[in-house]
Amino acid sequence: MATQKLADWSTALTFASLPREVIDAATQSFYNWAGCTVGGSTHPATTIARTALARFTGAPTSRLLGSGGVDLDAMHAALLNGIASHVHDYDDTHLDTIIHPTGPVASALLAMAESLDRSVSGHEFILALVVGVEAECKVGLAVWPNHYDVGWHITSSTGSIGAAVAVSKLLNLSAQQTAHAIGLAATQVTGLREMFGSHTKSFHPGRAAQNGLLAAILASEGYTSSTQALEAKRGWANVVSSEHHLDEQMATLPPDGRWEMARNSFKPFPCGIVVHPVIDGSIFLHGQLGPNGIQIEEIREVEVIVHPLVLELTGKTAPKDGLEAKFSVYHGAAVGLLFGKVTPAQYEDAVVTDERVIWLRDRIRATVDENLRPDEAVVIIRVPNGGEGDDDSVTEIHVDHAVGSRERPMSVAQLTDKFVDQCISVLGRERTEQASKWCWELEKQVDVRQIKTVL
The missing domain is CATH 3.30.1330.120 (2-methylcitrate dehydratase PrpD)
Known part of the structure; x- marks a missing residue:
């Protein structure tokens, strides 16, 4: 019952149940993601994909970060922002699984939020981000390390599930609909480690964001899947790994269990x-x-x-x-x-x-x-x-412990310097400073859709 348990948990979680350290970690993760996405927006992996797909985009609703004001349809914004966020290999890392969790989740979540005809508060956005990251990291832990060792890129193979859960939360889907969204995401497994060192590595989290977004949108309209998609004999965990610990990981869901968001870390250097x-x-x-x-x-x-x-x-x-x-x-x-x-x-x-x-x-x-x-x-x-x-x-x-490890985490000042270094050549100094302030104050934002005013 892992699929349904994850769906039930995510729909029931409230912002009030989030500890301060989790809210702060989510804000830092979003901040780091935004800087990496702007920094990667001009990389050939991003610009080639943007050019190749230009004639297929739909009604513009969602900002392509670092583009100078270009909006795309939510599906393509999720894909391209996901690519940009990962292309420099500078994004956050959940050290227990080496998943880069925020890329797939935030790319899908922000694209969906901007497409809505209602405001999305900072509290609502952070809550959805947290449930998405928790979901992908818990299922990642359930199949780690066998899943990664056999050749799957765990960031994207779990990222679509995290993105689906996050968008489902934003859309206020029922537990049953969320379970279907998890199944729809799980069936879209993406990412082979063979692609490391090429443009396709960054395509993985972009595609995972797009797949998760698609899954939640379909589920919101009544599209069905198996509600045992994660745990069934021929479900996700048994197909992508020769062993798994789904039940054990579902038993560690917070607030009674461990918050994976609080164990996220940030890279001081843009590489493995x-x-x-x-x-x-x-x-x-x-x-x-x-x-x-x-x-x-x-x-x-x-x-x-x-x-x-x-x-x-x-x-x-x-x-x-x-x-x-x-x-x-x-x-x-x-x-x-x-x-x-x-x-x-x-x-x-x-x-x-x-x-x-x-x-x-x-x-x-x-x-x-x-x-x-x-x-x-x-x-x-x-x-x-x-x-x-x-x-x-x-x-x-x-x-003894590298900077960026749990023992030597990057400070707020170091994260800010990293953000500015990535953004200043794309946005200019004044807009970079505005964007930095806005992202640090994510929790206070009345409407996250206003990110367009700075990025």
């Missing part, structure tokens, strides 16, 4: 999260080179000691472009050492193919230590002493 400890350490060592009298050109070798998952997910030694570089621990270490910062600019194609970056990337050696945690790494720089023999001078750093 397992690379973050190496980048964190490389940036630190960048600041140590000068004081220690070391020039980049003198480096003989850089060794990075990492958790085994790092090489499985980000082992590309010679990425050919920015999208591939996001899955290269070698590139992350190289740009951290060279530039002392790692933002989307360090993943531009021109940087990835820069001779100096390639030279340093080729001197990086990655080794695995199974005793390290995923948010832990050691970075070692070796420079010849210049005397006889093979002795090197060594500069190293042990990153």
Whole structure:
């Protein structure tokens, strides 16, 4: 009865039952999503899709963020904002499942909210966002890690379910209608890990948003599905994973159970999260080179000691472009050492193919230590002493917990800097500051549809 239990729970949840930490986490998640979406709005993955689909769009109701005032129909706005939100791999991460939860849910939810002929308060929007994120993370936990290991992109394969639950909440659907929406979303499974490093990776959360939105809209008009879509023998969980724990996860639904929204985290660097400890350490060592009298050109070798998952997910030694570089621990270490910062600019194609970056990337050696945690790494720089023999001078750093981890979460100031860095080149400084203030005050908004005035 997992499907119906999830539907019953989501329809019954009220804003008053949300703890302050969950409201704050939802606001931060939306804020981070908005910045990532604006920042990704000019990426080729977004603009190509927009151009290709332009002749198929319907009546404009919903804002394409970062477009300079362009509205699309809700279905295409959900798709394109979902693509934009994920294309820099800079969006939020639920660390227990590595789901990027807000992209599919917020992209669908905002598109639907803007299409309505009534106001949507900040409280109403946040509540719908929370139930959507909780839904996708709970079903993700139920099939993690087998589902991901076999090759599914868990952000999109669960994201359509989260988006459907969120939009169903916004539309005030009944528990029965919500159960049908969950089934309609579950049958639209999207996302293969094989696509990582290409435009299609960001297509996944966009399509999940679109699929979830479609599911809720169909259910709102009486469209039916199996009301055992998640748990049945040939339902979602048994098809996408050889084992699952749906009943156990449904038993942890809040407020009595654990809030997954409160366990969401934010990326300081626009790449696979397992690379973050190496980048964190490389940036630190960048600041140590000068004081220690070391020039980049003198480096003989850089060794990075990492958790085994790092090489499985980000082992590309010679990425050919920015999208591939996001899955290269070698590139992350190289740009951290060279530039002392790692933002989307360090993943531009021109940087990835820069001779100096390639030279340093080729001197990086990655080794695995199974005793390290995923948010832990050691970075070692070796420079010849210049005397006889093979002795090197060594500069190293042990990153116990990377920035962005639960132990070292990004601060409000850091999230704001990240938002501004992504938006300023698209919106300009004045509008970026207005947008930042508006998004931070999401809870106070009388009508979320007014986001069009700033984004």
